[in-house]
Amino acid sequence: MTRHVLVTGGAGYIGSHACKALARAGFMPVTFDNLSTGWREAVRFGPLEEGDLADPVRIGEVFERWRPVAVMHFAALSLVGDSMRDPGRYWRANVFGALNLIEAAVAAGCLDFVFSSTCATYGDQDGVILTEDTPQAPINAYGGSKRAIEDMLTDFGASHGLRSVIFRYFNVAGADPEAEVGEFHQPETHLIPLLLDAISGRRPALTVYGTDYATPDGTCIRDYVHVADLVDAHILGLNWLLEGHGSRVFCLGTGSGFSVREVIAEAHAVTNRPVPFVEGERRPGDATRLVCGSARAVTELGWNPDRSTMRAMITDAWRWHQSGGYER
CATH class of the missing domain: 3.90.25.10 (UDP-galactose 4-epimerase, domain 1)
Structure with missing residues (x-):
C-alpha cells in the first residue's frame, strides 16, 4: 500500500530534496506549494497540488484526496531582514498558514507531523553551542513565527494527540549529489x-x-549542514513518529x-x-x-x-x- 506524505513547500530548495529522499525511502511525496518561491521543475518525485496555506478549504481537499500518513512542513517566508521590515506578513503567512495546516491534519486523522523550524528561535546567543534545552528568545518575526508554530504543535499534541518532530538548524548548503534538484532563489541571499x-x-x-x-x-x-544530511534527518524523524515514539525536538548542526x-x-x-x-x-x-x-x-x-x-x-x-x- 502506498504511503503518502504531504510535503508543504516541496517545490522549494529543502522541500524538493526531502521529496527525493521520501521517494527513495518508499513513500510517495505529495507536494503542496503555491510556487511563489518554489519551482515547478523541482517537483520530480511525486504529484504537485498547487495551493496556499491561507486557504483551509484547499488544504482539506488535498488531505481528502491523498489521505497522507504524515506531514512534512517546510513552507514559510524565511528572510530575516524582510521579517523585520514587515512582521505582519510573516505572522500571517507562517503562523496562520501553519494553523490551517495543523487543523486540517487533525481533522483528517493525520497525527504525525515533521516541522522544519530554525535556530533563529534562540535569538542572539552569540558564541555558545545551542542545544535543544537552550532558552528560546527570538529577536525577529521570522524566529518568532517559527517559535509560535512550535508552541502550536505542543498545544495540539496535548489536546488532540498530534505527534511532532521539530528540527532546528541554521544554514543549509549543497545540492543533490546527482544534480536533479538544487538551490536557486530569486533573489539569492545565501x-x-x-x-x-x-x-x-x-x-x-x-x-x-x-x-x-x-x-x-x-x-x-x-x-552549515549539507541538504542531503538534513533531509536524511527528516526521514529518520518521520520514521521515529511512525514507529510510535512521542514528540521530540532535535537540533541539527556541526x-x-x-x-x-x-x-x-x-x-x-x-x-x-x-x-x-x-x-x-x-x-x-x-x-x-x-x-x-x-x-x-x-x-x-x-x-x-x-x-x-x-x-x-x-x-x-x-x-x-x-x-x-x-x-x-
Missing part, C-alpha cells in the same frame, strides 16, 4: 550560491559584511561552523577559480559565531551528517550550479 555566482560571472562580486569580528580571520562564523573567509577559500579550492569579493560594513544584528550541536539527533535518531563538510557542500553546489539549474 552565501554559497552568491559566491558561486561571483565565480561564474553571474554577479560582479560577493560582499563580505564585516571583517573585524573577534574570530581568527575577522569574519563571522556560521554552522557544533563548529565555518567563517566567511573559510567558505571563500574552500570555494576557490573546489572550483580552481578566484572568488571576486569586496569588503563591506557589518550588518546590524549579525552575531559573531552561531553554531548548534546535534548530539541528541545522533544518539536518538542515529543521524550521521557525514556529508556536512564544506568541501562536499561546495562540490555538490558547484555541480548543480554548472548544470544550469531551473531558470539559468
